[in-house]
Amino acid sequence: MAASGVTATGATLTWAASTDDVGVTGSDVLRAPGATGGTFTQAGSSATTSFSGTGLSPNTTCRYQVRARDAAGNTSPVSDTVQVTTRPGPATGVCTALATVQTQWATGYVVQPLTVTNTGTSAISGWTVTFTLPAGHTLTGSWNVTATVSGQNVTFRSTGHNGSLAPGAATTSVGFQVSRPNGDTALPSGYACT
Known part of the structure; x- marks a missing residue:
């Protein structure tokens, strides 16, 4: 899994395609807060090998993993973890x-x-x-x-x-x-x- 296009509120995530004897129907994208600890929860799903992670806070760190899902509802083990630190946002004081x-x-x-x-x-x-x-x-x-x-x-x-x-x-x-x-x-x- 890799992250690119990191902004103050999101990042683009990409990964290698999975194969399965029943046929992969999509991927679940999981996110956990911080650089360590925390619980991975589902942030979204994708029918392709990319996902646009949005809604993050400026200047914060989180981690992503992905797992494939097949037509029978089975899921693969999770991928490696990618860490994302969003960029600082614009100053809010005027x-x-x-x-x-x-x-x-x-x-x-x-x-x-x-x-x-x-x-x-x-x-x-x-x-x-x-x-x-x-x-x-x-x-x-x-x-x-x-x-x-x-x-x-x-x-x-x-x-x-x-x-x-x-x-x-x-x-x-x-x-x-x-x-x-x-x-x-x-x-x-x-x-x-x-």
């Missing part, structure tokens, strides 16, 4: 970023706090906020983030102490300062959080 201008002057401003909130149903262990500075504006400082600037595009990444957020939790410790041309009143836009 977040939002809300910027509050704390103070402004003719040639600059401070945004504090930049509130990052986990709006998902599971905890997140890190977040990234992106936004765009208006033309002529320059990021002169930031706190409680790792900042990267490319042209007018700014990327803030969480640090060790503020990246983990439970569902509904927020961090308000992030802020930044920007210089701008005298008299320009534009502010950053396009805040996005992932």
Whole structure:
């Protein structure tokens, strides 16, 4: 038995055909949880030499076996065991970023706090906020983030102490300062959080 095409929720299983003096009518596919232990139970059946195992949880391990079934209802001994570990699934946490201008002057401003909130149903262990500075504006400082600037595009990444957020939790410790041309009143836009 072999596994291929492993995803976050399934895998394709294949095996060599069985022969029988009464005639093989199909195969029973058995599955057990984990890398060891557990009980093999029937996960499905197939009239061919392949099976699409679905409905698994991301980043989990299970084992499969197969046995042939003939027209008289007899079953063969089980095959060798194949272990499958599904791939990690997509992050289920999502977040939002809300910027509050704390103070402004003719040639600059401070945004504090930049509130990052986990709006998902599971905890997140890190977040990234992106936004765009208006033309002529320059990021002169930031706190409680790792900042990267490319042209007018700014990327803030969480640090060790503020990246983990439970569902509904927020961090308000992030802020930044920007210089701008005298008299320009534009502010950053396009805040996005992932």
